[in-house]
Amino acid sequence: MPDLATRADVSRLYGRAAFGATRADLDTWQGQPYDAVVDALFPPGPPGTIGRLPQIDEVEQISQESQTQDVYAAIRWWLERMLETPYPLEERMTLFWHDHFATAFLGEPDVGMLMLQNRTLRQHALGSFRSLANAMTTDAAMLYWLNGIANRVDGVNENYAREFLELFTLGVVPQVYTETDIREAAKAFTGFLVNTSTRTFQFVPTRHDASVKTVLGRRVGGHLPGSPQEALEYQEVTEAALAHDGGKTASRFLAYKLVQQFGYPVTPADATTDVLIQDVAWAIRAGDKWDLRKGVRTLLTHPKWRYADPAAGKRLVRSPVETVVHAAKVLGFPKTNVYGSLYWPQQIQFMLERAGQVPFLPPNVGGWQSGLGWLSQTTNLGRYDVLSVLAQYLHNLALQYALPLPASGDLDGWAVYMGLASFSTNTKLRLQQYLADPQTLDEVQKQLSMFVLVGTSPDWQVM
Amino acid sequence: MTTLTRRTVLKGAAAGVGMYTLSPMLGKAWGAAGPQAAGRRTLIVLDLGGGNDGLNMVVPRSGARRAVYEQVRPTIGLAADSLLPLDRGGQDDGSLGLHPALTTLHSLYRADRVAVVQGVDYPNHNYSHFTSNDIWQAGNPDNIGDSGWLGRHLDRVGQPLDQIRAVGIGGSLAHALRGDEHSGVQVNSFGSTHFVDGDSPLARKRHEIYAGFAQHSALDPLRAAYGELCAATVRLDAETMGLVAAQPGGLANLFLTARTLLSADLGVEVVFIQTGGYDTHSGQTTLHQTLLRDLDRALEAFYFGTIEGVPVGIGGTPGNGLPDPLYVPPTGGTPIGPLDPAIADRTLVMTFSEFGRRIGENAGGTDHGAAAPMLLVGPPSAATGVSLVPGLHGDHPDMGSTTLPADNLGMTLDMRSVYQAVLTKWIDDPTGPRPDEGDPAFRLNGTNLEADGSLAGLFATA
Numbered sequence A: 001m002p003d004l005a006t007r008a009d010v011s012r013l014y015g016r017a018a019f020g021a022t023r024a025d026l027d028t029w030q031g032q033p034y035d036a037v038v039d040a041l042f043p044p045g046p047p048g049t050i051g052r053l054p055q056i057d058e059v060e061q062i063s064q065e066s067q068t069q070d071v072y073a074a075i076r077w078w079l080e081r082m083l084e085t086p087y088p089l090e091e092r093m094t095l096f097w098h099d100h101f102a103t104a105f106l107g108e109p110d111v112g113m114l115m116l117q118n119r120t121l122r123q124h125a126l127g128s129f130r131s132l133a134n135a136m137t138t139d140a141a142m143l144y145w146l147n148g149i150a151n152r153v154d155g156v157n158e159n160y161a162r163e164f165l166e167l168f169t170l171g172v173v174p175q176v177y178t179e180t181d182i183r184e185a186a187k188a189f190t191g192f193l194v195n196t197s198t199r200t201f202q203f204v205p206t207r208h209d210a211s212v213k214t215v216l217g218r219r220v221g222g223h224l225p226g227s228p229q230e231a232l233e234y235q236e237v238t239e240a241a242l243a244h245d246g247g248k249t250a251s252r253f254l255a256y257k258l259v260q261q262f263g264y265p266v267t268p269a270d271a272t273t274d275v276l277i278q279d280v281a282w283a284i285r286a287g288d289k290w291d292l293r294k295g296v297r298t299l300l301t302h303p304k305w306r307y308a309d310p311a312a313g314k315r316l317v318r319s320p321v322e323t324v325v326h327a328a329k330v331l332g333f334p335k336t337n338v339y340g341s342l343y344w345p346q347q348i349q350f351m352l353e354r355a356g357q358v359p360f361l362p363p364n365v366g367g368w369q370s371g372l373g374w375l376s377q378t379t380n381l382g383r384y385d386v387l388s389v390l391a392q393y394l395h396n397l398a399l400q401y402a403l404p405l406p407a408s409g410d411l412d413g414w415a416v417y418m419g420l421a422s423f424s425t426n427t428k429l430r431l432q433q434y435l436a437d438p439q440t441l442d443e444v445q446k447q448l449s450m451f452v453l454v455g456t457s458p459d460w461q462v463m
Numbered sequence B: 001m002t003t004l005t006r007r008t009v010l011k012g013a014a015a016g017v018g019m020y021t022l023s024p025m026l027g028k029a030w031g032a033a034g035p036q037a038a039g040r041r042t043l044i045v046l047d048l049g050g051g052n053d054g055l056n057m058v059v060p061r062s063g064a065r066r067a068v069y070e071q072v073r074p075t076i077g078l079a080a081d082s083l084l085p086l087d088r089g090g091q092d093d094g095s096l097g098l099h100p101a102l103t104t105l106h107s108l109y110r111a112d113r114v115a116v117v118q119g120v121d122y123p124n125h126n127y128s129h130f131t132s133n134d135i136w137q138a139g140n141p142d143n144i145g146d147s148g149w150l151g152r153h154l155d156r157v158g159q160p161l162d163q164i165r166a167v168g169i170g171g172s173l174a175h176a177l178r179g180d181e182h183s184g185v186q187v188n189s190f191g192s193t194h195f196v197d198g199d200s201p202l203a204r205k206r207h208e209i210y211a212g213f214a215q216h217s218a219l220d221p222l223r224a225a226y227g228e229l230c231a232a233t234v235r236l237d238a239e240t241m242g243l244v245a246a247q248p249g250g251l252a253n254l255f256l257t258a259r260t261l262l263s264a265d266l267g268v269e270v271v272f273i274q275t276g277g278y279d280t281h282s283g284q285t286t287l288h289q290t291l292l293r294d295l296d297r298a299l300e301a302f303y304f305g306t307i308e309g310v311p312v313g314i315g316g317t318p319g320n321g322l323p324d325p326l327y328v329p330p331t332g333g334t335p336i337g338p339l340d341p342a343i344a345d346r347t348l349v350m351t352f353s354e355f356g357r358r359i360g361e362n363a364g365g366t367d368h369g370a371a372a373p374m375l376l377v378g379p380p381s382a383a384t385g386v387s388l389v390p391g392l393h394g395d396h397p398d399m400g401s402t403t404l405p406a407d408n409l410g411m412t413l414d415m416r417s418v419y420q421a422v423l424t425k426w427i428d429d430p431t432g433p434r435p436d437e438g439d440p441a442f443r444l445n446g447t448n449l450e451a452d453g454s455l456a457g458l459f460a461t462a
Helices: A006-017 A025-028 A034-041 A060-067 A071-084 A088-100 A109-123 A129-139 A140-145 A159-170 A179-188 A232-262 A268-272 A275-288 A292-301 A319-333 A348-355 A379-397 A412-418 A424-437 A443-455 B006-012 B030-037 B063-072 B104-110 B129-138 B149-157 B201-215 B221-239 B250-262 B283-304 B343-344 B415-426
Strands: A192-195 A200-203 A212-215 A218-221 B042-048 B058-060 B096-098 B114-121 B166-169 B270-275 B345-354 B373-376 B386-388 B390-392 B459-461
Touching: A006 A025, A006 A034, A006 A232, A006 B270, A034 B166, A060 A348, A060 B042, A071 A088, A071 A109, A071 A319, A071 A348, A088 A109, A088 A232, A088 A292, A109 A129, A109 A140, A129 A232, A140 A200, A140 A292, A159 A179, A159 A232, A159 A443, A179 A218, A192 B063, A192 B149, A200 B283, A212 A232, A218 B386, A232 A268, A232 A292, A268 A275, A292 B459, A319 A348, A319 A412, A319 A443, A348 A379, A379 A443, A379 B201, A379 B221, A412 A443, A412 B042, A412 B058, A424 A443, A443 B415, B042 B129, B042 B250, B058 B063, B058 B283, B096 B104, B104 B114, B104 B166, B104 B283, B129 B386, B129 B459, B149 B166, B149 B270, B149 B415, B166 B250, B250 B270, B250 B283, B270 B459, B343 B345
Parallel strands: B042 B270, B042 B345, B114 B390, B166 B270
Antiparallel strands: A192 A200, A212 A218, B058 B096, B114 B373, B345 B373, B386 B459
């Protein structure tokens, strides 16, 4: 008997890994083999290739134009890409890595560098973590953000080395590296500059510390000055980190973060006991391949991920970006000419700010909060506002662009429209309470209110 | 796996506001702040996120420390004659001085309103931004845990449903404000506490239904916690209706939001303000000056209602927050004037950062370091029964010698001693941390942290 996906499976899979389901997603995939539904989320081709791109290479275009420092153009561009891509999992993983290697727009790095970093994150999003880590060490935006360009043999700057070990590869529970490891790794990372016209890195041997270092017990560097090996010394630090404890430390740290962001609340200490984290970590490090596609596929097909723990209820709070993209998706926001942004209300970026997550503007190198950390009274206001701004915007456009909304009183229709398999008891009661209220509102206003209320309900906000 | 109980969910979600029972539209909620709440002493904690360079904030001006300073900081070192001397009518020796950007703070110092607590850190210092900031906010180096040092205060004193007793401003709700049972409320600005769809009958009906999500089944605890927050969100919207603050730009915006809350006399006791950018690994000279200038202007706006001497107004146009010569001042609006002296008398401002920075510079910046001074601004007279004792407190950390400079500034005072003094002497927390009772984080091998005498006399009573 094949393992077929139910409507609830599709709703939860898309909700947590693909910026949410639409009615079409539910209709298409219900009753199909679950594995096939998962596989269809992955872009075709070998790891590291970009999925199907829109008509023009909008990354290049934005990066040219955004010498203007207009980060909001980049934000709207990315939101649209999340909305329109045929491979939303790739975009979701790109957002995951943007949070992991969190780099913010501060003038320098400029928007163009951030866009190029965004492309690099996407190229490796489901590829090799080894390649991704090495690409981030030499990424122009990152070299500005964590002072790599100030790190030189006669003035060693520890900023990137510390975060590389703490936030990017190994975590701190338990902390397996010492302050000496950080100082040694920082020396190995000396010597990079950025060519500001191409927005790419340069290795400058005269700025590099050519001494022999020891990082996590492994010999690093000591190459002939000016040799090709010296230019690649930074990769030896990656190898030292990945090799720690047979790869367990780094792979468990990455798996912990995947479960935290795609699954349910966990702490770093759970990495040695949680079965899901263990299995995903093994899939990532197997054969020393650091294969993210394999790790993510293991996550999405794992029974512990697929089925909610009945004793614990639903436990993933969607992020503000996921809220915006899913809401726009179910409304059927129109296709645009790529980054024209004609159809995003300008307010959307401010609503995202209130809700606590603006792409390209993470609060610090630690990235955003997740899970329970998203929630407070004021961020809840932002979540509500996202829904009401989109509803009002559509109303102003006389609904000409929206997918037809269900009749206000059609509760089953609303669940399906919003990508849910069903409503919880209380949410259903509240919606009925709204519908039963004697009011003179016209039907369109009632429909828009239903959209806001379903979208802000616990059922929709917590998956 | 994390045990997910309703309580842990609520704590994590910073709700802790109790069940929603009445429609907030039925009545204004502030009424019951009560006589105890009015006139309550208040603490404003400022988190200088990123690791503030304490050694370029409170700087050696003369003596052996000055010689080491000049040797290890050849480019980012501040000239001795540019520093604002810490001397109060001859009471301090003036061997230390403030960064030249801190002119308002300096005038407050000379008016006996500033205490500088030197060499503050915690044992087994951690150099990570995130771990170290967590330790400072938890107030517990031995076990960071889920609760913060001020959240546990809220647990001890309770937090009536009709009061906002603790408020976070800037960023997301701070670890420090999270207790096991009670938590602070985040109010980043008064614009951010209201629904964008307004208060038309249509919108109010929606809000009422939205608040009803609080009745979600407790068997689904995270959704239930989210639902309770929906009710709390509606209540916050109602409770902050009508409050406005001048927003001249920069850190002053957060301080003036705090000032409006204190002036409204709602029973607010603790305000936790988060700012950032202090991670000056490179380009420190300009960056740090910009940050400290912003800090100084925030204090000027809070206490005096001016920025660079120009009146700050509600409804005016913000300035750009940049240092000279790029500075553009805020203009216009209804001037807010100086802070009511009665409020100044019951308000204590206290700064901290997750760490200071290395003694020696790298190349134009500094890497993560350890101990640093804390600044406290408070009343010199005990109008409310307690005053701040101005001047220098604690000992300056050893900087080594010119032949062998220290790598880092070591701890001379445990941060818990400062917290303990604030909780037991400034904030009215009669059941607060005492040796072997109250807050376990403040036990150090069962001894009274203050008993070492290092922090005796930060406050004086009438």
